[in-house]
Amino acid sequence: MAEPRISSIDGKLAEEFAVPSHVEEVKEKMATFASFHAEAGRKVVLITSGGTKVPLESRTVRFLDNFSSGRRGASSAEYFIDSGYAVIFLHRHRSLYPYTRMFLTINMLDALEFQGGDGGAPGNAGEVVVNQQVLPNIAQVLKRYHEVKEGRLLLPIEFNTLSEYLHLLKAAAQALSTIGTKAMFYLAAAVSDFYIPASEMPEHKIQSSNGPLQLSMKMVPKILSPLVKDWAPHAFVTSFKLETDATILLDKARRALETYRHQAVVANVLDSRRGYVVVVTPESQAELILTEEDVKNEVEIEARIVSNLTSAHKKFITQQVVL
Protein backbone atom coordinates (compact mmCIF):
# COMPACT_ATOMS: atom_id res chain seq x y z
CA MET A 1 0.00 0.00 0.00
CA ALA A 2 2.86 2.39 0.71
CA GLU A 3 4.58 2.28 -2.67
CA PRO A 4 1.94 3.93 -4.86
CA ARG A 5 1.64 6.77 -2.35
CA ILE A 6 5.36 7.45 -2.38
CA SER A 7 5.65 7.39 -6.11
CA SER A 8 2.63 9.64 -6.37
CA ILE A 9 4.47 12.25 -4.31
CA ASP A 10 7.48 11.89 -6.57
CA GLY A 11 5.21 12.34 -9.56
CA LYS A 12 3.48 15.34 -8.05
CA LEU A 13 6.81 16.96 -7.26
CA ALA A 14 7.93 16.65 -10.85
CA GLU A 15 4.63 17.81 -12.34
CA GLU A 16 3.35 20.59 -10.12
CA PHE A 17 6.50 22.14 -8.65
CA ALA A 18 9.02 23.72 -11.01
CA VAL A 19 12.41 21.95 -10.76
CA PRO A 20 15.24 24.43 -10.03
CA SER A 21 17.84 24.32 -12.80
CA HIS A 22 20.77 23.84 -10.41
CA VAL A 23 19.35 20.91 -8.42
CA GLU A 24 21.75 18.25 -9.78
CA GLU A 25 24.76 20.46 -9.24
CA VAL A 26 23.69 21.14 -5.64
CA LYS A 27 23.06 17.43 -5.02
CA GLU A 28 26.58 16.63 -6.17
CA LYS A 29 28.01 19.32 -3.90
CA MET A 30 26.07 18.01 -0.89
CA ALA A 31 27.11 14.40 -1.55
CA THR A 32 30.78 15.41 -1.75
CA PHE A 33 30.46 17.43 1.46
CA ALA A 34 28.75 14.54 3.29
CA SER A 35 31.25 11.87 2.32
CA PHE A 36 34.23 14.14 3.02
CA HIS A 37 33.04 14.70 6.59
CA ALA A 38 31.80 11.15 7.20
CA GLU A 39 35.24 9.86 6.23
CA ALA A 40 36.76 12.30 8.72
CA GLY A 41 34.55 10.69 11.40
CA ARG A 42 31.99 13.50 11.59
CA LYS A 43 28.24 13.28 11.60
CA VAL A 44 26.38 15.51 9.17
CA VAL A 45 23.15 17.38 9.86
CA LEU A 46 20.93 18.91 7.24
CA ILE A 47 19.18 21.93 8.73
CA THR A 48 16.27 23.56 6.92
CA SER A 49 15.51 27.10 8.01
CA GLY A 50 13.22 30.03 7.23
CA GLY A 51 9.82 30.23 5.55
CA THR A 52 8.83 29.19 2.04
CA LYS A 53 7.41 31.57 -0.54
CA VAL A 54 4.32 30.39 -2.44
CA PRO A 55 3.79 32.48 -5.58
CA LEU A 56 0.25 33.44 -6.59
CA GLU A 57 1.31 34.51 -10.09
CA SER A 58 3.93 32.97 -12.35
CA ARG A 59 5.60 36.36 -12.89
CA THR A 60 5.44 36.82 -9.18
CA VAL A 61 4.32 40.04 -7.56
CA ARG A 62 2.28 38.45 -4.78
CA PHE A 63 3.03 35.43 -2.66
CA LEU A 64 1.94 33.59 0.43
CA ASP A 65 4.59 33.37 3.12
CA ASN A 66 5.15 31.77 6.52
CA PHE A 67 6.27 33.59 9.58
CA SER A 68 9.92 32.67 10.19
CA SER A 69 13.03 34.75 10.70
CA GLY A 70 15.23 31.67 10.54
CA ARG A 71 16.56 32.35 14.01
CA ARG A 72 16.12 28.79 15.28
CA GLY A 73 17.84 27.22 12.29
CA ALA A 74 20.73 29.69 12.31
CA SER A 75 21.52 29.36 16.00
CA SER A 76 21.09 25.58 15.93
CA ALA A 77 23.66 25.39 13.14
CA GLU A 78 26.24 26.96 15.45
CA TYR A 79 25.49 24.50 18.26
CA PHE A 80 25.66 21.51 15.92
CA ILE A 81 29.06 22.66 14.71
CA ASP A 82 30.17 23.10 18.34
CA SER A 83 29.05 19.48 18.92
CA GLY A 84 31.30 18.19 16.14
CA TYR A 85 28.82 18.02 13.29
CA ALA A 86 29.23 19.32 9.76
CA VAL A 87 26.18 21.31 8.69
CA ILE A 88 24.32 21.66 5.40
CA PHE A 89 22.27 24.81 5.90
CA LEU A 90 19.30 24.79 3.51
CA HIS A 91 17.79 28.20 4.19
CA ARG A 92 15.50 30.83 2.79
CA HIS A 93 17.35 33.55 0.95
CA ARG A 94 18.05 36.46 3.35
CA SER A 95 16.81 34.62 6.45
CA LEU A 96 19.08 34.62 9.50
CA TYR A 97 22.48 33.05 8.99
CA PRO A 98 24.86 31.39 11.47
CA TYR A 99 27.28 33.85 13.13
CA THR A 100 26.06 36.79 11.03
CA ARG A 101 22.75 36.64 12.91
CA MET A 102 24.28 38.86 15.60
CA PHE A 103 23.97 41.81 13.20
CA LEU A 104 20.20 41.45 12.92
CA THR A 105 19.10 44.04 15.41
CA ILE A 106 21.56 46.78 14.54
CA ASN A 107 22.22 49.01 11.59
CA MET A 108 25.75 48.00 10.62
CA LEU A 109 26.75 51.61 9.93
CA ASP A 110 26.02 52.42 13.59
CA ALA A 111 28.65 49.85 14.56
CA LEU A 112 31.42 51.27 12.37
CA GLU A 113 33.70 54.27 12.92
CA PHE A 114 36.84 55.80 11.52
CA GLN A 115 39.89 54.62 13.40
CA GLY A 116 40.96 57.05 16.09
CA GLY A 117 37.97 59.28 15.37
CA ASP A 118 38.91 62.65 13.89
CA GLY A 119 42.37 62.52 15.38
CA GLY A 120 43.28 59.05 14.15
CA ALA A 121 46.85 57.86 13.85
CA PRO A 122 48.14 59.04 10.49
CA GLY A 123 49.36 55.57 9.56
CA ASN A 124 45.83 54.21 9.68
CA ALA A 125 44.08 57.05 7.89
CA GLY A 126 40.82 55.90 6.33
CA GLU A 127 40.69 52.61 8.25
CA VAL A 128 37.13 51.76 9.22
CA VAL A 129 36.89 49.76 12.45
CA VAL A 130 34.13 48.04 14.38
CA ASN A 131 33.07 49.83 17.55
CA GLN A 132 33.28 46.99 20.05
CA GLN A 133 31.06 48.82 22.48
CA VAL A 134 28.24 48.37 19.97
CA LEU A 135 29.21 44.80 19.01
CA PRO A 136 30.99 43.43 22.11
CA ASN A 137 31.26 39.84 20.80
CA ILE A 138 32.51 40.63 17.31
CA ALA A 139 36.13 39.48 17.77
CA GLN A 140 35.06 36.13 19.21
CA VAL A 141 32.39 35.57 16.55
CA LEU A 142 34.73 36.53 13.71
CA LYS A 143 37.40 34.14 15.00
CA ARG A 144 34.87 31.29 15.19
CA TYR A 145 33.52 32.16 11.73
CA HIS A 146 37.04 31.90 10.29
CA GLU A 147 37.64 28.51 12.00
CA VAL A 148 34.37 27.14 10.62
CA LYS A 149 35.23 28.40 7.16
CA GLU A 150 38.72 26.88 7.24
CA GLY A 151 37.30 23.57 8.47
CA ARG A 152 34.64 23.73 5.71
CA LEU A 153 32.09 22.76 8.35
CA LEU A 154 29.19 24.74 6.91
CA LEU A 155 27.67 24.32 3.45
CA PRO A 156 25.02 26.98 2.77
CA ILE A 157 22.29 26.31 0.19
CA GLU A 158 19.54 28.85 -0.52
CA PHE A 159 15.89 28.53 -1.49
CA ASN A 160 13.14 31.07 -2.06
CA THR A 161 10.01 29.29 -3.17
CA LEU A 162 8.24 26.19 -1.90
CA SER A 163 9.17 24.42 -5.16
CA GLU A 164 12.86 25.09 -4.65
CA TYR A 165 12.63 23.93 -1.05
CA LEU A 166 10.93 20.64 -1.93
CA HIS A 167 13.29 19.70 -4.75
CA LEU A 168 16.42 20.71 -2.83
CA LEU A 169 15.31 18.77 0.26
CA LYS A 170 14.76 15.68 -1.87
CA ALA A 171 18.21 16.14 -3.41
CA ALA A 172 19.73 16.56 0.06
CA ALA A 173 18.07 13.39 1.32
CA GLN A 174 19.42 11.43 -1.60
CA ALA A 175 22.88 12.96 -1.19
CA LEU A 176 22.95 12.10 2.52
CA SER A 177 21.64 8.56 2.06
CA THR A 178 25.21 7.47 1.30
CA ILE A 179 26.32 8.11 4.89
CA GLY A 180 23.44 6.14 6.44
CA THR A 181 22.85 6.59 10.16
CA LYS A 182 25.47 9.32 10.43
CA ALA A 183 23.04 11.75 8.83
CA MET A 184 20.55 13.81 10.77
CA PHE A 185 17.70 15.86 9.35
CA TYR A 186 16.64 18.88 11.39
CA LEU A 187 13.63 20.24 9.55
CA ALA A 188 13.14 23.62 11.20
CA ALA A 189 11.90 25.49 8.11
CA ALA A 190 8.35 26.82 8.18
CA VAL A 191 6.97 25.10 5.10
CA SER A 192 3.67 26.13 3.57
CA ASP A 193 0.83 23.61 3.78
CA PHE A 194 -0.89 25.12 0.75
CA TYR A 195 0.05 26.01 -2.81
CA ILE A 196 -1.33 26.86 -6.23
CA PRO A 197 -0.27 24.36 -8.94
CA ALA A 198 1.71 25.91 -11.79
CA SER A 199 -1.07 24.96 -14.23
CA GLU A 200 -3.69 26.96 -12.32
CA MET A 201 -1.59 30.07 -11.80
CA PRO A 202 -2.26 33.27 -13.73
CA GLU A 203 0.77 34.54 -15.64
CA HIS A 204 0.35 38.23 -14.85
CA LYS A 205 -0.25 40.28 -11.76
CA ILE A 206 -3.80 39.73 -10.52
CA GLN A 207 -5.79 42.90 -11.23
CA SER A 208 -7.58 44.45 -8.30
CA SER A 209 -10.08 46.00 -10.70
CA ASN A 210 -11.51 42.53 -11.19
CA GLY A 211 -12.98 42.69 -7.68
CA PRO A 212 -12.37 40.68 -4.50
CA LEU A 213 -9.90 37.82 -4.64
CA GLN A 214 -10.95 34.19 -4.36
CA LEU A 215 -7.99 31.91 -3.85
CA SER A 216 -8.22 28.17 -3.93
CA MET A 217 -5.08 26.48 -2.69
CA LYS A 218 -4.22 22.78 -2.75
CA MET A 219 -2.52 20.92 0.05
CA VAL A 220 1.25 20.46 -0.25
CA PRO A 221 2.22 16.76 -0.37
CA LYS A 222 3.70 15.55 2.92
CA ILE A 223 7.31 15.14 1.89
CA LEU A 224 8.30 13.69 5.27
CA SER A 225 6.75 10.41 4.19
CA PRO A 226 9.03 9.60 1.20
CA LEU A 227 11.99 11.20 2.98
CA VAL A 228 11.77 8.75 5.91
CA LYS A 229 10.73 5.67 3.94
CA ASP A 230 12.47 6.09 0.68
CA TRP A 231 15.07 8.77 0.22
CA ALA A 232 17.06 8.53 3.48
CA PRO A 233 15.71 5.46 5.30
CA HIS A 234 18.68 5.12 7.69
CA ALA A 235 18.97 8.72 8.85
CA PHE A 236 17.87 10.25 12.14
CA VAL A 237 14.99 12.56 11.28
CA THR A 238 13.68 15.42 13.43
CA SER A 239 10.67 17.44 12.37
CA PHE A 240 9.16 20.55 13.96
CA LYS A 241 5.60 21.38 14.95
CA LEU A 242 4.65 24.97 15.54
CA GLU A 243 1.15 25.77 16.73
CA THR A 244 -0.51 28.81 18.24
CA ASP A 245 -2.92 26.63 20.24
CA ALA A 246 -1.03 24.78 23.01
CA THR A 247 -3.89 22.37 23.68
CA ILE A 248 -3.55 20.51 20.37
CA LEU A 249 0.25 20.59 20.14
CA LEU A 250 1.44 17.37 21.80
CA ASP A 251 -1.34 15.36 20.28
CA LYS A 252 -0.31 16.58 16.83
CA ALA A 253 3.35 15.80 17.55
CA ARG A 254 2.52 12.21 18.60
CA ARG A 255 0.33 11.71 15.57
CA ALA A 256 3.12 12.91 13.29
CA LEU A 257 5.51 10.34 14.81
CA GLU A 258 2.95 7.57 14.31
CA THR A 259 2.25 8.60 10.73
CA TYR A 260 5.79 9.13 9.47
CA ARG A 261 7.69 6.82 11.85
CA HIS A 262 10.64 9.14 12.21
CA GLN A 263 12.78 9.73 15.32
CA ALA A 264 11.77 13.02 16.95
CA VAL A 265 9.42 15.98 16.85
CA VAL A 266 10.34 19.32 18.40
CA ALA A 267 6.99 20.77 19.46
CA ASN A 268 6.57 24.46 20.22
CA VAL A 269 3.99 27.19 20.63
CA LEU A 270 4.39 30.48 18.74
CA ASP A 271 4.33 32.78 21.79
CA SER A 272 6.69 30.77 24.00
CA ARG A 273 8.97 29.22 21.39
CA ARG A 274 12.15 30.90 22.59
CA GLY A 275 11.90 29.62 26.14
CA TYR A 276 10.02 26.33 25.98
CA VAL A 277 9.89 23.32 23.65
CA VAL A 278 9.05 19.64 24.04
CA VAL A 279 11.16 17.04 22.28
CA VAL A 280 8.85 14.12 21.57
CA THR A 281 10.18 10.69 20.54
CA PRO A 282 8.31 7.37 20.28
CA GLU A 283 9.51 6.44 23.78
CA SER A 284 9.91 9.76 25.54
CA GLN A 285 8.85 13.33 25.99
CA ALA A 286 11.39 15.87 27.24
CA GLU A 287 10.42 19.38 28.26
CA LEU A 288 13.20 21.88 27.66
CA ILE A 289 12.76 25.13 29.56
CA LEU A 290 14.86 28.25 29.94
CA THR A 291 14.81 29.64 33.47
CA GLU A 292 15.07 33.36 34.21
CA GLU A 293 18.65 32.66 35.24
CA ASP A 294 19.33 31.09 31.82
CA VAL A 295 17.87 34.07 30.03
CA LYS A 296 20.04 36.43 32.09
CA ASN A 297 23.09 34.37 31.10
CA GLU A 298 22.04 34.55 27.43
CA VAL A 299 21.56 30.79 27.19
CA GLU A 300 19.63 29.95 24.04
CA ILE A 301 17.04 27.18 23.93
CA GLU A 302 18.66 25.85 20.75
CA ALA A 303 21.70 24.81 22.85
CA ARG A 304 19.37 22.52 24.82
CA ILE A 305 17.53 21.20 21.78
CA VAL A 306 20.77 20.36 19.98
CA SER A 307 22.25 18.74 23.09
CA ASN A 308 19.12 16.57 23.49
CA LEU A 309 19.10 15.51 19.85
CA THR A 310 22.81 14.82 19.45
CA SER A 311 22.58 12.42 22.43
CA ALA A 312 19.57 10.73 20.89
CA HIS A 313 21.36 10.49 17.54
CA LYS A 314 24.39 8.86 19.21
CA LYS A 315 22.16 6.26 20.88
CA PHE A 316 20.32 5.71 17.60
CA ILE A 317 23.58 4.94 15.78
CA THR A 318 24.67 2.43 18.45
CA GLN A 319 21.31 0.67 18.37
CA GLN A 320 21.33 0.39 14.60
CA VAL A 321 24.77 -1.20 14.72
CA VAL A 322 23.67 -3.73 17.35
CA LEU A 323 20.58 -4.76 15.40
Place this chain on the structure above:
Amino acid sequence: MAEPRISSIDGKLAEEFAVPSHVEEVKEKMATFASFHAEAGRKVVLITSGGTKVPLESRTVRFLDNFSSGRRGASSAEYFIDSGYAVIFLHRHRSLYPYTRMFLTINMLDALEFQGGDGGAPGNAGEVVVNQQVLPNIAQVLKRYHEVKEGRLLLPIEFNTLSEYLHLLKAAAQALSTIGTKAMFYLAAAVSDFYIPASEMPEHKIQSSNGPLQLSMKMVPKILSPLVKDWAPHAFVTSFKLETDATILLDKARRALETYRHQAVVANVLDSRRGYVVVVTPESQAELILTEEDVKNEVEIEARIVSNLTSAHKKFITQQVVL
Protein backbone atom coordinates in the same frame (compact mmCIF):
# COMPACT_ATOMS: atom_id res chain seq x y z
CA MET B 1 -20.66 63.17 -3.89
CA ALA B 2 -17.04 62.98 -2.74
CA GLU B 3 -17.56 63.47 0.97
CA PRO B 4 -19.37 60.25 1.88
CA ARG B 5 -16.77 58.21 0.01
CA ILE B 6 -13.89 59.78 1.90
CA SER B 7 -15.47 59.40 5.28
CA SER B 8 -16.32 55.80 4.44
CA ILE B 9 -12.61 55.10 3.93
CA ASP B 10 -11.86 56.76 7.26
CA GLY B 11 -14.53 54.60 8.87
CA LYS B 12 -13.25 51.45 7.22
CA LEU B 13 -9.72 52.20 8.35
CA ALA B 14 -10.83 52.49 11.95
CA GLU B 15 -13.07 49.42 11.87
CA GLU B 16 -11.28 46.83 9.80
CA PHE B 17 -7.60 47.65 10.23
CA ALA B 18 -6.11 47.45 13.72
CA VAL B 19 -4.75 50.84 14.81
CA PRO B 20 -1.07 50.59 15.90
CA SER B 21 -0.70 51.72 19.51
CA HIS B 22 2.10 54.18 18.73
CA VAL B 23 0.41 56.04 15.87
CA GLU B 24 -0.15 59.32 17.76
CA GLU B 25 3.40 59.37 19.05
CA VAL B 26 4.74 58.80 15.53
CA LYS B 27 2.48 61.51 14.10
CA GLU B 28 3.85 63.99 16.64
CA LYS B 29 7.42 63.03 15.75
CA MET B 30 6.76 63.46 12.02
CA ALA B 31 5.06 66.84 12.53
CA THR B 32 8.02 68.11 14.57
CA PHE B 33 10.47 66.82 11.95
CA ALA B 34 8.53 68.48 9.12
CA SER B 35 8.19 71.89 10.71
CA PHE B 36 11.84 71.88 11.86
CA HIS B 37 13.05 71.34 8.28
CA ALA B 38 10.45 73.57 6.62
CA GLU B 39 11.56 76.42 8.87
CA ALA B 40 15.15 75.75 7.81
CA GLY B 41 13.99 76.19 4.19
CA ARG B 42 14.01 72.52 3.27
CA LYS B 43 11.36 70.54 1.45
CA VAL B 44 10.26 67.28 3.04
CA VAL B 45 9.50 64.04 1.22
CA LEU B 46 7.65 61.11 2.69
CA ILE B 47 8.91 57.92 1.06
CA THR B 48 7.06 54.65 1.53
CA SER B 49 9.10 51.55 0.79
CA GLY B 50 8.89 47.75 0.87
CA GLY B 51 5.95 45.36 0.76
CA THR B 52 3.04 45.05 3.17
CA LYS B 53 2.24 41.90 5.12
CA VAL B 54 -1.39 40.77 5.14
CA PRO B 55 -2.02 38.28 7.96
CA LEU B 56 -4.31 35.32 7.33
CA GLU B 57 -4.63 34.49 11.04
CA SER B 58 -4.82 36.89 13.99
CA ARG B 59 -2.01 35.04 15.79
CA THR B 60 -0.10 35.18 12.57
CA VAL B 61 1.76 32.22 11.16
CA ARG B 62 0.78 32.77 7.54
CA PHE B 63 0.54 35.95 5.56
CA LEU B 64 0.22 37.28 2.06
CA ASP B 65 3.11 39.44 0.93
CA ASN B 66 4.16 41.59 -2.00
CA PHE B 67 7.38 41.29 -3.86
CA SER B 68 9.58 44.22 -2.82
CA SER B 69 13.10 44.42 -1.48
CA GLY B 70 12.72 48.14 -0.78
CA ARG B 71 15.62 48.93 -3.09
CA ARG B 72 13.87 51.73 -4.97
CA GLY B 73 12.73 53.49 -1.80
CA ALA B 74 16.10 53.17 -0.06
CA SER B 75 18.17 54.48 -2.95
CA SER B 76 15.66 57.25 -3.71
CA ALA B 77 15.98 58.43 -0.11
CA GLU B 78 19.69 59.03 -0.66
CA TYR B 79 19.09 61.03 -3.84
CA PHE B 80 16.39 63.16 -2.20
CA ILE B 81 18.77 64.00 0.63
CA ASP B 82 21.46 64.87 -1.93
CA SER B 83 18.90 67.22 -3.53
CA GLY B 84 18.37 69.09 -0.27
CA TYR B 85 15.26 67.34 1.00
CA ALA B 86 14.63 65.96 4.48
CA VAL B 87 13.23 62.43 4.29
CA ILE B 88 10.64 60.55 6.33
CA PHE B 89 11.32 56.93 5.43
CA LEU B 90 8.20 54.84 6.10
CA HIS B 91 9.47 51.35 5.37
CA ARG B 92 8.80 47.69 5.91
CA HIS B 93 10.74 46.29 8.83
CA ARG B 94 14.02 44.75 7.53
CA SER B 95 13.57 46.02 3.98
CA LEU B 96 16.51 47.81 2.38
CA TYR B 97 17.65 50.95 4.17
CA PRO B 98 19.46 54.04 2.86
CA TYR B 99 23.28 53.75 2.93
CA THR B 100 23.16 50.35 4.67
CA ARG B 101 21.73 48.86 1.47
CA MET B 102 25.31 48.40 0.20
CA PHE B 103 25.69 45.47 2.63
CA LEU B 104 22.81 43.54 1.05
CA THR B 105 24.72 41.23 -1.22
CA ILE B 106 27.54 40.31 1.14
CA ASN B 107 27.90 38.43 4.37
CA MET B 108 29.23 41.12 6.69
CA LEU B 109 31.66 38.69 8.35
CA ASP B 110 33.35 38.22 4.98
CA ALA B 111 34.08 41.95 4.94
CA LEU B 112 35.74 42.05 8.38
CA GLU B 113 39.23 41.05 9.44
CA PHE B 114 41.57 41.40 12.38
CA GLN B 115 43.81 44.40 12.00
CA GLY B 116 47.19 43.52 10.53
CA GLY B 117 46.14 39.89 10.09
CA ASP B 118 48.08 37.48 12.33
CA GLY B 119 51.00 39.84 12.63
CA GLY B 120 49.01 42.91 13.56
CA ALA B 121 50.56 45.93 15.26
CA PRO B 122 50.55 45.25 19.01
CA GLY B 123 48.93 48.60 19.77
CA ASN B 124 45.83 47.58 17.87
CA ALA B 125 45.46 44.00 19.10
CA GLY B 126 41.90 42.77 18.77
CA GLU B 127 40.79 45.63 16.52
CA VAL B 128 38.36 44.43 13.86
CA VAL B 129 38.54 46.42 10.64
CA VAL B 130 36.61 46.52 7.39
CA ASN B 131 38.43 45.00 4.43
CA GLN B 132 38.10 47.80 1.90
CA GLN B 133 38.81 45.45 -0.96
CA VAL B 134 35.48 43.78 -0.19
CA LEU B 135 33.64 47.04 0.53
CA PRO B 136 35.48 49.67 -1.54
CA ASN B 137 32.97 52.47 -0.86
CA ILE B 138 32.64 52.00 2.87
CA ALA B 139 34.61 55.08 4.00
CA GLN B 140 32.66 57.37 1.70
CA VAL B 141 29.28 55.87 2.66
CA LEU B 142 30.07 55.97 6.38
CA LYS B 143 31.08 59.63 6.12
CA ARG B 144 27.85 60.50 4.31
CA TYR B 145 25.82 58.47 6.83
CA HIS B 146 27.35 60.47 9.70
CA GLU B 147 26.59 63.79 7.95
CA VAL B 148 22.97 62.79 7.39
CA LYS B 149 22.66 61.71 11.00
CA GLU B 150 24.15 64.94 12.31
CA GLY B 151 21.87 66.99 10.07
CA ARG B 152 18.89 64.87 11.22
CA LEU B 153 17.88 64.62 7.59
CA LEU B 154 16.38 61.12 7.79
CA LEU B 155 13.50 60.02 10.02
CA PRO B 156 12.94 56.25 9.80
CA ILE B 157 9.51 54.81 10.64
CA GLU B 158 8.80 51.08 10.38
CA PHE B 159 5.73 49.08 9.44
CA ASN B 160 5.08 45.38 9.07
CA THR B 161 1.43 44.81 8.27
CA LEU B 162 -0.94 46.49 5.84
CA SER B 163 -2.86 47.90 8.83
CA GLU B 164 0.22 49.58 10.21
CA TYR B 165 1.08 50.96 6.79
CA LEU B 166 -2.36 52.48 6.23
CA HIS B 167 -2.63 54.13 9.63
CA LEU B 168 0.94 55.43 9.60
CA LEU B 169 0.53 56.85 6.10
CA LYS B 170 -2.61 58.68 7.20
CA ALA B 171 -0.75 60.02 10.23
CA ALA B 172 2.14 61.12 7.99
CA ALA B 173 -0.22 62.92 5.61
CA GLN B 174 -1.81 64.80 8.47
CA ALA B 175 1.59 65.62 9.99
CA LEU B 176 2.86 66.96 6.65
CA SER B 177 -0.26 68.97 5.88
CA THR B 178 1.14 71.76 8.05
CA ILE B 179 3.94 72.47 5.54
CA GLY B 180 1.59 72.62 2.54
CA THR B 181 3.21 72.57 -0.90
CA LYS B 182 6.68 71.93 0.55
CA ALA B 183 5.69 68.31 1.17
CA MET B 184 6.13 65.55 -1.37
CA PHE B 185 4.73 62.03 -1.14
CA TYR B 186 6.71 59.34 -2.93
CA LEU B 187 4.61 56.22 -2.53
CA ALA B 188 6.99 53.49 -3.66
CA ALA B 189 5.81 50.77 -1.24
CA ALA B 190 4.21 47.68 -2.77
CA VAL B 191 0.86 47.77 -1.02
CA SER B 192 -1.46 44.80 -1.08
CA ASP B 193 -4.72 45.22 -3.00
CA PHE B 194 -6.42 42.54 -0.93
CA TYR B 195 -6.96 41.79 2.76
CA ILE B 196 -9.00 39.76 5.21
CA PRO B 197 -10.98 41.92 7.65
CA ALA B 198 -10.09 41.36 11.32
CA SER B 199 -13.64 40.13 11.98
CA GLU B 200 -13.35 37.33 9.40
CA MET B 201 -9.91 36.12 10.45
CA PRO B 202 -9.45 32.84 12.34
CA GLU B 203 -7.57 33.27 15.63
CA HIS B 204 -5.36 30.20 15.34
CA LYS B 205 -3.13 28.71 12.70
CA ILE B 206 -5.23 27.32 9.87
CA GLN B 207 -5.07 23.51 10.07
CA SER B 208 -4.00 21.72 6.92
CA SER B 209 -5.89 18.64 8.10
CA ASN B 210 -9.09 20.51 7.27
CA GLY B 211 -8.31 20.11 3.58
CA PRO B 212 -7.59 22.61 0.78
CA LEU B 213 -7.67 26.30 1.60
CA GLN B 214 -10.35 28.64 0.30
CA LEU B 215 -9.43 32.26 0.85
CA SER B 216 -11.79 35.10 0.22
CA MET B 217 -10.09 38.47 0.31
CA LYS B 218 -11.66 41.90 0.18
CA MET B 219 -10.29 44.84 -1.74
CA VAL B 220 -8.15 47.31 0.19
CA PRO B 221 -9.68 50.83 0.16
CA LYS B 222 -7.86 53.20 -2.20
CA ILE B 223 -6.17 55.43 0.33
CA LEU B 224 -4.74 57.72 -2.37
CA SER B 225 -8.18 59.27 -2.69
CA PRO B 226 -8.53 60.74 0.85
CA LEU B 227 -4.78 61.45 0.95
CA VAL B 228 -4.97 63.77 -2.08
CA LYS B 229 -8.36 65.33 -1.36
CA ASP B 230 -8.48 65.47 2.37
CA TRP B 231 -5.41 64.73 4.41
CA ALA B 232 -2.69 66.57 2.50
CA PRO B 233 -4.49 68.56 -0.22
CA HIS B 234 -1.59 70.94 -0.96
CA ALA B 235 1.23 68.40 -1.24
CA PHE B 236 2.92 67.08 -4.39
CA VAL B 237 1.91 63.43 -4.62
CA THR B 238 3.69 60.74 -6.65
CA SER B 239 2.33 57.21 -6.82
CA PHE B 240 3.87 54.11 -8.42
CA LYS B 241 2.41 51.57 -10.82
CA LEU B 242 4.13 48.23 -11.19
CA GLU B 243 2.80 45.78 -13.74
CA THR B 244 4.15 42.63 -15.32
CA ASP B 245 2.23 43.30 -18.53
CA ALA B 246 3.72 46.31 -20.35
CA THR B 247 0.74 46.69 -22.68
CA ILE B 248 -1.65 47.86 -19.94
CA LEU B 249 0.83 49.95 -17.96
CA LEU B 250 0.55 53.48 -19.37
CA ASP B 251 -3.19 53.24 -19.67
CA LYS B 252 -3.41 52.30 -15.99
CA ALA B 253 -1.07 55.15 -15.03
CA ARG B 254 -3.20 57.72 -16.91
CA ARG B 255 -6.37 56.37 -15.39
CA ALA B 256 -4.89 56.65 -11.88
CA LEU B 257 -4.04 60.32 -12.50
CA GLU B 258 -7.59 61.00 -13.71
CA THR B 259 -9.16 59.19 -10.76
CA TYR B 260 -7.08 60.59 -7.93
CA ARG B 261 -6.02 63.93 -9.48
CA HIS B 262 -2.53 63.83 -8.02
CA GLN B 263 0.68 65.10 -9.63
CA ALA B 264 2.67 62.13 -10.98
CA VAL B 265 2.76 58.39 -11.54
CA VAL B 266 6.02 56.49 -11.91
CA ALA B 267 5.13 53.57 -14.17
CA ASN B 268 7.33 50.51 -14.43
CA VAL B 269 7.36 46.90 -15.54
CA LEU B 270 8.62 44.20 -13.19
CA ASP B 271 11.34 42.82 -15.47
CA SER B 272 12.81 46.14 -16.61
CA ARG B 273 12.21 48.27 -13.53
CA ARG B 274 15.87 48.94 -12.81
CA GLY B 275 16.63 50.40 -16.21
CA TYR B 276 13.40 51.93 -17.51
CA VAL B 277 10.48 53.89 -16.04
CA VAL B 278 7.99 56.41 -17.36
CA VAL B 279 7.08 59.44 -15.26
CA VAL B 280 3.52 60.33 -16.21
CA THR B 281 1.96 63.66 -15.24
CA PRO B 282 -1.32 65.22 -16.42
CA GLU B 283 0.62 67.22 -19.03
CA SER B 284 3.60 65.07 -19.84
CA GLN B 285 5.14 61.67 -20.17
CA ALA B 286 8.89 61.31 -19.64
CA GLU B 287 10.75 58.10 -20.42
CA LEU B 288 13.77 57.61 -18.18
CA ILE B 289 16.23 55.07 -19.52
CA LEU B 290 19.61 53.84 -18.37
CA THR B 291 22.04 53.28 -21.23
CA GLU B 292 24.70 50.56 -21.15
CA GLU B 293 27.18 53.35 -20.46
CA ASP B 294 25.11 54.45 -17.43
CA VAL B 295 25.02 50.92 -16.07
CA LYS B 296 28.79 50.62 -16.48
CA ASN B 297 29.19 53.85 -14.50
CA GLU B 298 26.87 52.50 -11.79
CA VAL B 299 24.27 55.19 -12.41
CA GLU B 300 21.00 54.23 -10.74
CA ILE B 301 17.64 54.95 -12.31
CA GLU B 302 16.46 56.44 -9.00
CA ALA B 303 18.88 59.34 -9.54
CA ARG B 304 16.94 60.17 -12.72
CA ILE B 305 13.51 59.68 -11.15
CA VAL B 306 14.35 61.93 -8.21
CA SER B 307 15.88 64.59 -10.48
CA ASN B 308 12.72 64.59 -12.63
CA LEU B 309 10.38 64.84 -9.66
CA THR B 310 12.28 67.46 -7.68
CA SER B 311 12.14 69.72 -10.76
CA ALA B 312 8.43 69.10 -11.10
CA HIS B 313 7.93 69.80 -7.41
CA LYS B 314 9.79 73.10 -7.69
CA LYS B 315 7.60 74.17 -10.60
CA PHE B 316 4.51 73.02 -8.71
CA ILE B 317 5.39 75.21 -5.71
CA THR B 318 5.93 78.26 -7.92
CA GLN B 319 2.63 77.73 -9.72
CA GLN B 320 0.71 77.36 -6.48
CA VAL B 321 2.15 80.65 -5.23
CA VAL B 322 1.17 82.44 -8.45
CA LEU B 323 -2.42 81.11 -8.29
